Amino acid sequence: AQSVTQPDIHITVSEGASLELRCNYSYGATPYLFWYVQSPGQGLQLLLKYFSGDTLVQGIKGFEAEFKRSQSSFNLRKPSVHWSDAAEYFCAVGPSGSARQLTFGSGTQLTVLP
């Protein structure tokens, strides 16, 4: 069965610093991978997705993620964090060939210090 691990429950960074959120997945085939962001009191918003091709994908709000098959990872990065990036971030994996039944990680809460 597929699974997603986000090893960091909470990360704190200073505004302007770089950010990397970790995501590891377990899946037999090439997965469909997603990163979502959830602001307080809001639903989840899609940041970016990977299906095939270039392993470095660009998303909204200046985020990018890199798929590394050898490490079963799909880490999210941003070169310079803004205070408005404070939120919870979820990595998700979906079965190949369908966007249904995404499996979500437990989330990483990001705090941004001024």
Added chain:
Amino acid sequence: DAGVIQSPRHEVTEMGQEVTLRCKPISGHNSLFWYRQTMMRGLELLIYFNNNVPIDDSGMPEDRFSAKMPNASFSTLKIQPSEPRDSAVYFCASSLTDPNYGYTFGSGTRLTVV
């Protein structure tokens, strides 16, 4: 498009009462998902529909929970009778079958059972 619309945004009810949560998916999306989010268990898939047909309801916690999708533009999640442990945020999401699209989430319904 107004996105996925959920109502109500907040619901407070007494234990034993019936609760109905509503969802209007994005027009043209043919898959609809109900998730529950709690601090302890994170995001849990309760049930999903494809073309208005329930495909997988293995995540529905008990017989007290039921979901319907009478047409392509409306779905309900009902809890009868409600219990305090049902308190959570319930999200509805919709998607196209094409895996190049992720889910679009609604803003959620925060349910409190007292």
